[in-house]
Amino acid sequence: MDALFLARLQFAVTIGFHFIFPPITIGLAWMVTVSEWLGWRRQDAEYVRLARLLGRLLAVTFAVGVATGVVMEFQFGTNWARYSTFVGDIFGAPLAAEGVFAFFLESTFMGLYLFGRERLSKRMHWFSALMVAVGSTLSAFWIIVANSWQQTPAGFKVVDLPGGGQRAELTSFAEAVFNPSTLPRYLHVVTAALVTGAFVVAGVSAWHVLRSRAAGWARKGLRLGVAWGLVFSVLEAMPFGHLHAQQVARTQPAKFAALEGLYTSQASNAPMVLFGVPFQSAGGPPELAAKVEIPGLLSWFAFGDFNAPVKGIADFPVDERPPLWLTFVSFHNMVLLGTWFIAIMAFATFRAFTGRLHESPWVLKALVASIPLPVAACELGWVAAEVGRQPWIVHPGVQADGAPFAGLRTAVAHSTAVGGGEILTSLLLFGAIYAGLGALWLFLMIRKTRLAAEPIPAA
Amino acid sequence: MDLNLIWFVLVGVLIAGYAVLDGFDLGVGALSLLARTREERDLHVAAIAPVWDGNEVWLLTGGGALFAAFPAVYATVFSGLYLALVLVLVALIARAVSLEFRHQLEGSRWVRAWDVAYGVGSLLPSLLFGVAVGNVLRGLPIGPGLEWRGSFLGLLNPYAILVGLVSLALFVMQGALYLRLRAEGALEARMARAALWAWGAFVALFAAATGWSFAASPYLFARLGTPLVLALVAVLAVALAAVPVLTRAGKAGLAFLASSVVIVAGILTVAANLFPVIVPSSLGAAHALTAYNAASSPRTLATMLVVALTGMPLVIGYTVFAYRVFRGKARVAASYGADDATAATNAAA
Secondary structure, rough: OHHHHHHHHHHHHHHHOOHHHHHHHHHHHHHHHHHHHHHHHHHHHHHHHHHHHHHHHHHHHHHHHHHHHHHHHHHHHHHHHHHHHHHHHHHHHHHHHHHHHHHHHHHHHHHHHHOOOOOOOOHHHHHHHHHHHHHHHHHHHHHHHHHHHHHHHOEEEEEEOOOOOOEEEEEOHHHHHHOOOOHHHHHHHHHHHHHHHHHHHHHHHHHHHHHHHOOHHHHHHHHHHHHHHHHHHHHHHHHHHHHHHHHHHOOHHHHHHHHOOOOOOOOOOEEEEEEEEEEEEOOOOOEEEEEEEEEOHHHHHHHHOOOOOOOOOOOOHHHOOOOHHHHHHHHHHHHHHHHHHHHHHHHHHHHOOOOOOOEEEEHHHHHOOOOOHHHHHHHHHHHHHHHHHEEEEOOEOOOOOOOOOEEEEEEEHHOOOOOOOHHHHHHHHHHHHHHHHHHHHHHHHHHHHHOOOOEEEEE | OOOHHHHHHHHHHHHHHHHHHHHHHHHHHHHHHHOOOHHHHHHHHHHOOOEEEHHHHHHHHHHHHHHHHHHHHHHHHHHHHHHHHHHHHHHHHHHHHHHOOOOOOOOOOHHHHHHHHHHHHHHHHHHHHHHHHHHHOOOOOOOOHHHHHOHHHOOOOHHHHHHHHHHHHHHHHHHHHHHHHOOHHHHHHHHHHHHHHEEEEHHHHHHHHHHHHHHHHHHHHHOOOHHHHHHHHHHHHHHHHHHHHHHHHOOOOHHHHHHHHHHHHHHHHHHHHHHHEEHHHHHHHHOOOEEEOOOOHHHHHHHHHHHHHHHHHHHHHHHHHHHHHOOOOOOHOOOOOOHHHHHHHHHHH
């Protein structure tokens, strides 16, 4: 089989599976930090109990995240050697910085938090939880830096290597780190992780409130999760989602057109598509069936001006267009889920304010059913970001001296030394292991959540 | 001293840090396969549970540093050693999740299955890291333009397997000395004996591998007569001789320290002889990957040096703090993992 296709499939499977866990880890780590703080400062055993349950969910999630993350650290070298050679001067640094500045912090303090409750002072124990949260959030920063450089490369020049071939060399670390898409994407991703954590807390608490309204810790968890969930669901869309979309419109117009489903260029008043089904008849231009759109809104959203022109996908060369269906569908479903997050959390917050949230079984059931949805939204967003970047593994841009950079195509970036048979072997191996891991993780998360209902025995 | 030399040393230090730290918890994992009872296996796990994850970060950071400082080594070697590396990753996944999953259910078959995964997941990397080193020391089949010209089965040659056994014996010795520090009673005494056995095996295998290296890896003796290499070899020899003496004398902490010195001195000796070569080529000396032809630009190396110099002192600081918190004898009951409800069942039983 085709080695390039298999290498891409393996990357999609391994990153797609890995990316289930970091948003939950980051979100839960902050929720644990908040619950531990409230439990400690207010001497409130119910918050400590909530934190202990969340800490156990965090531990299982973190373990699977670490296990699958190790694969990612090496996969650029194993399967994308030509990419690694081209970008190593720039791309390796954030990965190393992640280890030094973030992952050591997260892992060491995770051990202290989980095993140190009896050995540390309350202050130090809480600080350990905080460092896990800070470490995981910093870790996301460096990974987003690396990936954002692929989207909007900056602070580099392309040089010829003495042994043949080329590579991108660093001219400014600050420009490479804070390339045009780093901050918009980082804020969007970290907020998504906070939303994910809030939905886990709200959903898990709602499940316990449904079972036993007397569970005081669960009612506190419910209020915490819902309040946190509303704030970050709103921030996620406005301003962070919006700012990220504007940045894509400026820096990656082909991706923007594919995301938004704009197939024909508009001189002004470009419409925003709310619904549509992308298709392409043989030899014909890409089209959108069953389209529902709002005239002018895309121009205004993207550039703050109804009269701004927006370039459609038909005006990009065929070999510079991302896959249209997947990019459009993943992006629009992410937006749909994001809208649901705001709606359900706003309604739940309203109920909480009027003091009737735990008497609203339908809202509580909806919160339980919504637990996995932010993870789904994260996955869809990542698919939109990465598939939308194609056919480039490093998007075209401008070099430090102003010369144009033609981009590096995904199709010429995989390892030549690794054959299709070898990748198929590793893909089947990882696929089987990950399927088992995913099932076990889910089983343990549900079991731990259920067991939290049992009374805590006296020590 | 130029940046390339500094990064050559720093990557060596990261590898040595990884080998010392994850070396002991991989060794404890391999030894757990020999544990006699459920309680003993619990203790093998409890002894490393709070710290193993931080230890594995040395591997991740080493990988990242290699990518950042010597991308051509990262790309050529990892794609060339493809299936071997996939095996290591699968083993590390098995180890990571079994440490977390094993205490989640009480059923004896559940625990037993994860214990096997944990043991094998620790044994296999201990062996395979050595096999990889053995292959690198022989010279990898790298042709013009950094192109890989080898095969997976070619990696399983007798010399590399011998070096794999050397690293397994070394990690088992390191693990036994660590577990002795953290165990009590019969297990503590048994670990002292296990350390002596592992020491004997290591000395024999190490001598055989050194002898064979004269033929298989001439690069290893390039600077044999220089003061630096002589000093490193002397440190290695003294530390190696001290391990059994200190172990028999009951100085468990010092014995562990001596074993750690053996690991660090061994890795630095190899590095001092190889420099500037990182990966020799079996297809001609001109194709070797060196600290110069495989390196990133000076600007990246300088930037990364700032990252390392600001970050690593902090890392070392809180790592030392964590080890101080968890020093002393390990208790299975201290494991956070016993669910409240599971604990209730245990209390009732």
